[in-house]
Amino acid sequence: TEFDVETVFAVALKAVKDAGEIIKEAFYKKKAVVTKSCDVDLVTETDQAVEKMLISRIKENFPNHMFIGEESVAAGEKCDLTDEPTWIVDPVDGTMNFVHSFPHSCISLAVLYRKDIHVGIIYNPTLEQMYTAKLGQGAFLNGKPIRVSEETELGKSLVIAEFGTNRDPQKMESVLKNITALMNKVHGLRAMGSAALNMSSVASGGSDCYFEYGIHVWDIAAGTLIVREAGGVCIDTEGGPLDLMSRRMICASSEKLALQIIPLLTQLKLERD
Ligand code: IPD
Numbered sequence: 001t002e003f004d005v006e007t008v009f010a011v012a013l014k015a016v017k018d019a020g021e022i023i024k025e026a027f028y029k030k031k032a033v034v035t036k037s038c039d040v041d042l043v044t045e046t047d048q049a050v051e052k053m054l055i056s057r058i059k060e061n062f063p064n065h066m067f068i069g070e071e072s073v074a075a076g077e078k079c080d081l082t083d084e085p086t087w088i089v090d091p092v093d094g095t096m097n098f099v100h101s102f103p104h105s106c107i108s109l110a111v112l113y114r115k116d117i118h119v120g121i122i123y124n125p126t127l128e129q130m131y132t133a134k135l136g137q138g139a140f141l142n143g144k145p146i147r148v149s150e151e152t153e154l155g156k157s158l159v160i161a162e163f164g165t166n167r168d169p170q171k172m173e174s175v176l177k178n179i180t181a182l183m184n185k186v187h188g189l190r191a192m193g194s195a196a197l198n199m200s201s202v203a204s205g206g207s208d209c210y211f212e213y214g215i216h217v218w219d220i221a222a223g224t225l226i227v228r229e230a231g232g233v234c235i236d237t238e239g240g241p242l243d244l245m246s247r248r249m250i251c252a253s254s255e256k257l258a259l260q261i262i263p264l265l266t267q268l269k270l271e272r273d
Contacts, residue, residue, distance in 0.1 A: 003085050003113040005134055008062070012087075012109055012119055013132065015057040019050045019107050020125030023092065027126055031099050036074055041165045042095045047071055050091035050107060058087050065111075070218045079217065079273045081245065083114045090218040093122075094194030096165060103127055108196035110221035120225035122196045131200045131226050139203050139229035148232040148253035149205040154260040157208035157253075159186045160198045164214045171214055174268040178211075181264045199223025202251050203230035209257055211237055211250035213268040220249050227251045233258055237265055245273040 023046060031044045051071045058065055066086040073079045081088075087109065092098050094105030103126040111119040120139075122131040131146070133139040139146050151157050161179050164171060183189055190207065192198060196219060198210040203226045212219075221244060224234045234251040235242050239262050242249055247270040252258035 003118070005118050008085070008111050009119050009132075009134055011057065011061045012111060012121055015054055016107050016109055016121050016123045016130075018057075019053055019091065020123050022046060022050050022053065023098070023105070023107070023125045027098070027103075028101050033099055038165075038167045040096065040167060042099055043071065043074065044092070044095065044099060046098065047092045047095060051089060054087070054089050054091065054109070068218065070216065073216075073218075073273075079245075081112070081115060081217070086112045088112065088218050088221040090196065090216075093196040093219055094192075097193045102193070104192055104197060105194055106196050106200075108218065108222045110225065112221065117221060117225040120222035120229075122200050122222050122226060124197060129200070131203065131222075133222075133226045133229040135225065135229075137229070139226045141200075141204055146204040146230050148203060148227070148230050149208050150253065151208040152254045152256040154185055154257065156187050157257055158188045158190065158206075159261070160190045160192065160201065160207050160210035162191050162193070162195065162198070162210075162212045164212065166214055171268065174213060174266055177266045178264075181266070182261070185264070195219035196223050199227050199234075199251055202232055202253065203227045205253070209250065209252040209261055211248075211261065211265065213237065213248045214270060215247060215249060217244050217273045220244065223251070224249070237262065238267060246270075247272060 069089040090108040098105040106124040120133040
């Protein structure tokens with residue numbers, strides 16, 4: 001089976017739009033919340049319903065394609081990335097925001113083939129923001145081309161640093177260290193609670209940099225392509241090439257900016273996806 005990016009993109013886009021309807025329908029209602037690894041790592045019926053729906057869409061259209069999804073992995077499925085066409089899905093990224101009806105959560109979907117990201121789609125259904133990218137074809141917000149900002153100076157940059165949904169003392173200490181190291185050197189710091197939307201924000205020039213330790217492949221796969229196609233960089237937090245399974249990432253409007261932030265960061269080692 002050869003990989004036809006246009007067919008894959010069309011199916012993915014339709015599936016994400018339909019999944020958006022499930023999220024919109026549930027958004028302002030009371031949610032049944034269950035905790036996962038700790039008391040701030042949350043999942044709702046909507047996360048599970050969206051993931052189920054996307055899996056059945058993929059099975060119908062591409063029975064041979066592989067799948068990695070946040071809730072499937074939470075339920076015990078393997079997180080194996082091979083050379084086969086693989087869909088990587090976070091059904092609701094920013095679940096904490098979703099639970100609170102803070103209108104900043106999204107569906108994040110990427111399709112990889114031979115480990116290259118060919119399709120990236122991030123959709124915030126509440127605000128109707130659809131970010132899309134195909135490898136080598138640019139990045140778009142609601143069909144209009146987007147570009148990263150032209151900022152290269154640390155002192156003028158708006159940087160996103162997340163707290164993360166984890167109460168591990170070592171992880172919390174690393175968050176505080178990095179925020180402290182940056183706060184008097186940047187223009188401003190933000191934490192909006194969705195890795196995929198943070199990356200979309202860098203891609204569309206709304207912020208200049210975002211980094212996080214502890215993210216998973218489903219949080220960043222789509223965003224990585226969208227940032228790169230918008231002219232930005234997406235690399236490892238020590239400066240080398242990004243390893244999607246390494247649980248850490250920094251993206252920025254330019255390599256010059258990323259390389260000013262990297263020396264200020266305290267590295268955190270985490271178990272790979
Ligand atoms: C989380 C969000 C959050 C980030 C966490 C992620 P989820 O994803 O992206 O911004 O700080 O690291 O786990 O759990 O809401 O899909």
